[in-house]
Amino acid sequence: MDDLAYGTRNKRGDWQPKEPADIAPIWSFPPQPLKVLKWLPHYFLPYDVIFFASAFVWWYWVLPDVEVMKTLAWGWILKLFLVNTVALFAFFGVFQLRLYVFRAQGTRFKYNGQFPADRKSEAFWFKSQDIDSALRILFHAMPIWTAIEVAILYAYANGYVPWVSFSEHPWYLAFIVLIIPIIHETHFYLIHRLIHTPFLYKHVHSVHHNSVNPSPYSSLSMHPVELVLYLGMAFWYVIIPANPILALYALHRAGFGAIPGHVGFDKMEVGEKGGVDTHAYIHYLHHKYFEVNYGDGLIPFDKWFGTFHDGSKEGDARMQARYQEKKARMNAKAAKAGMTGA
Amino acid sequence: MVDWVSACKLEDIEAEGVIRFDHGGRTYAIFRSASDEVFCTDGLCSHEAVHLADGLVLDYEIECPKHSGAFDYRTGEAIRMPPCINLKTYEAETDGGLVRVRL
Numbered sequence: 001m002d003d004l005a006y007g008t009r010n011k012r013g014d015w016q017p018k019e020p021a022d023i024a025p026i027w028s029f030p031p032q033p034l035k036v037l038k039w040l041p042h043y044f045l046p047y048d049v050i051f052f053a054s055a056f057v058w059w060y061w062v063l064p065d066v067e068v069m070k071t072l073a074w075g076w077i078l079k080l081f082l083v084n085t086v087a088l089f090a091f092f093g094v095f096q097l098r099l100y101v102f103r104a105q106g107t108r109f110k111y112n113g114q115f116p117a118d119r120k121s122e123a124f125w126f127k128s129q130d131i132d133s134a135l136r137i138l139f140h141a142m143p144i145w146t147a148i149e150v151a152i153l154y155a156y157a158n159g160y161v162p163w164v165s166f167s168e169h170p171w172y173l174a175f176i177v178l179i180i181p182i183i184h185e186t187h188f189y190l191i192h193r194l195i196h197t198p199f200l201y202k203h204v205h206s207v208h209h210n211s212v213n214p215s216p217y218s219s220l221s222m223h224p225v226e227l228v229l230y231l232g233m234a235f236w237y238v239i240i241p242a243n244p245i246l247a248l249y250a251l252h253r254a255g256f257g258a259i260p261g262h263v264g265f266d267k268m269e270v271g272e273k274g275g276v277d278t279h280a281y282i283h284y285l286h287h288k289y290f291e292v293n294y295g296d297g298l299i300p301f302d303k304w305f306g307t308f309h310d311g312s313k314e315g316d317a318r319m320q321a322r323y324q325e326k327k328a329r330m331n332a333k334a335a336k337a338g339m340t341g342a
Numbered sequence: 343m344v345d346w347v348s349a350c351k352l353e354d355i356e357a358e359g360v361i362r363f364d365h366g367g368r369t370y371a372i373f374r375s376a377s378d379e380v381f382c383t384d385g386l387c388s389h390e391a392v393h394l395a396d397g398l399v400l401d402y403e404i405e406c407p408k409h410s411g412a413f414d415y416r417t418g419e420a421i422r423m424p425p426c427i428n429l430k431t432y433e434a435e436t437d438g439g440l441v442r443v444r445l
Contacts, residue, residue: 012400122392123408206390212410288410290423323423330426
């Protein structure tokens with residue numbers, strides 16, 4: 001595919017889409033019903049359908065009987081950890097191998113013209129973004145993911161939280177399924193703002209932001225505290241009366257679903273002329289510019305609070321204006337302390 | 343005390359390049375532009391104290407190797423997040439193929 005038909009490439013080799021990023025069209029004013037109709041299938045397709053199905057797969061083929069989950073025993077928990085880990089590396093690995101190891105589409109549609117593997121950095125363990133991220137996933141993300149999952153299943157199995165069944169309350173649970181992406185977006189936005197406060201940023205979130213040029217394994221390359229806050233969004237479904245399968249869906253959506261924002265490419269090419277949109281641009285801009293796009297655009301939090309960046313010159317100008325103000329404040333402070341130059 | 347110090351030969355720095363220069367217990371970055379002008383700034387990024395000599399020079403920008411923050415190395419001004427605090431700059435000149443900086 002000719003990516004220059006869809007965007008431009010600068011002197012550094014960074015590709016940028018022609019169309020600015022946008023929030024969900026349900027928020028457009030005046031309303032744009034046709035645009036909304038076109039967008040609606042993307043509310044669940046393609047990723048959510050996969051994670052919804054994977055939740056059922058886990059429930060019926062991976063997890064033991066409810067009676068077994070009433071007790072915290074190493075057997076089923078280790079099996080769950082193993083399956084989660086293999087599944088995660090397999091799922092992320094598809095993107096990693098195709099786009100970053102085999103480089104099947106080169107830098108076509110790649111936001112950052114460089115590949116992380118070509119640039120060693122002191123920011124990472126073994127100076128490698130990929131090794132650092134893979135190790136953090138293995139030793140931090142997967143144990144925390146599994147621990148959260150076990151806690152939720154244990155609570156359901158023992159009747160500590162209300163278990164709503166699909167047969168008795170199908171419409172209520174269908175409603176919960178519908179709002180899971182909204183709860184996800186709200187939870188993500190709120191914890192994301194929290195971990196961008198100076199103390200938590202420095203000690204927690206900076207680990208994730210070391211991946212300025214994110215790649216698939218960056219998705220869950222996080223400090224343990226951030227992982228608890230982020231994957232902990234599944235706990236909403238023990239607070240809200242729901243069903244353990246929906247809690248699994250929410251967890252899979254957070255865990256497996258972290259990849260779209262970190263894939264680093266705007267499209268994954270399929271065949272000679274086809275391509276699947278990744279919807280990664282909004283979050284890529286967050287990794288590039290740090291203080292924009294704390295949310296993913298399903299709910300326009302960033303527009304409401306003035307931090308939205310759509311990748312356009314206008315978006316850049318708005319970000320620069322905020323940056324200049326912050327710089328002026330910080331340089332004045334530093335000048336008092338005798339730290340700064342120009 | 344401020345004084346001119348010989349830092350390196352001009353040929354030691356690639357065009358649109360940067361090298362590290364240590365002197366008097368401090369570290370600096372010395373830049374050579376595409377048109378052979380030389381500039382000197384503090385060596386460490388004002389964000390997380392990573393050395394800028396490992397960064398990427400493009401036009402008059404130096405991009406920090408850690409978080410891709412950027413500075414205009416002529417003025418030391420921070421021009422892209424995350425750094426907000428400007429770098430100190432020092433006079434630099436070439437003299438018969440030698441680069442001298444005023445520290």
